[in-house]
Amino acid sequence: MRIKRLRLTGFKSFVDPADLRIEPGLTGVVGPNGCGKSNLLEALRWTMGENSPKSMRGAGMEDVIFAGTATRPPRDFAEVSLLAEVDRPDGAQESEIVRRIERGAGSAYRIDGRDVRAKDVQLLFADSATGAHSPALVSQNRIGAIIAARPAERRAMLEEAAGIAGLHVRRKDAEAR
Ligand code: ATP
Numbered sequence: 001m002r003i004k005r006l007r008l009t010g011f012k013s014f015v016d017p018a019d020l021r022i023e024p025g026l027t028g029v030v031g032p033n034g035c036g037k038s039n040l041l042e043a044l045r046w047t048m049g050e051n052s053p054k055s056m057r058g059a060g061m062e063d064v065i066f067a068g069t070a071t072r073p074p075r076d077f078a079e080v081s082l083l084a085e086v087d088r089p090d091g092a093q094e095s096e097i098v099r100r101i102e103r104g105a106g107s108a109y110r111i112d113g114r115d116v117r118a119k120d121v122q123l124l125f126a127d128s129a130t131g132a133h134s135p136a137l138v139s140q141n142r143i144g145a146i147i148a149a150r151p152a153e154r155r156a157m158l159e160e161a162a163g164i165a166g167l168h169v170r171r172k173d174a175e176a177r
Pocket residue numbers: 011012013031032033034035036037038039040063064065066067068
């Protein structure tokens with residue numbers, strides 16, 4: 001899977017619509033402290049189905065919505081869209097994954113315009129050996145956590161990296177039926 005574009009509206013400090021094209025190869029994001037670099041990575045993780053507000057540096061999930069500044073009123077929704085090239089057995093295909101959250105109304109996901117469950121989005125990324133908890137996304141405080149992880153936690157990281165995490169999600173799903 002390759003992410004080709006990231007669009008944000010009302011997400012954290014990105015109050016105005018921002019549209020970032022991600023070209024093949026290495027991409028660097030540079031800027032002064034507090035300009036929103038980590039918010040961009042969090043937008044990626046959030047759209048992939050991250051559900052822990054703490055790992056998004058907030059108290060509740062609505063904290064990802066632009067909270068206002070001295071000169072701008074707060075927003076009542078946040079939306080992030082990822083355009084991804086997904087490898088399928090029948091060839092590569094482009095997919096647009098959208099997550100939106102509204103104050104008081106929770107969040108909703110769409111894949112290519114269709115309403116889907118959070119689980120569908122999580123599975124899509126897990127099958128591509130990426131996702132909200134992928135070891136490919138390392139936040140500023142995660143290095144220490146990897147070093148201090150218990151064996152079971154480290155196994156989960158290796159399973160994510162190996163692309164078999166989706167199988168566990170499906171097994172849990174099957175057991176619950
Ligand atoms: P550093 O170089 O220090 O790591 P950074 O570029 O990673 O900085 P971020 O942590 O991404 O910066 O951005 C922090 C900024 O985002 C702060 O100014 C904070 O006020 C702002 N911010 C976070 N959440 C919201 C929100 N819900 N509404 C408005 N602004 C927000």
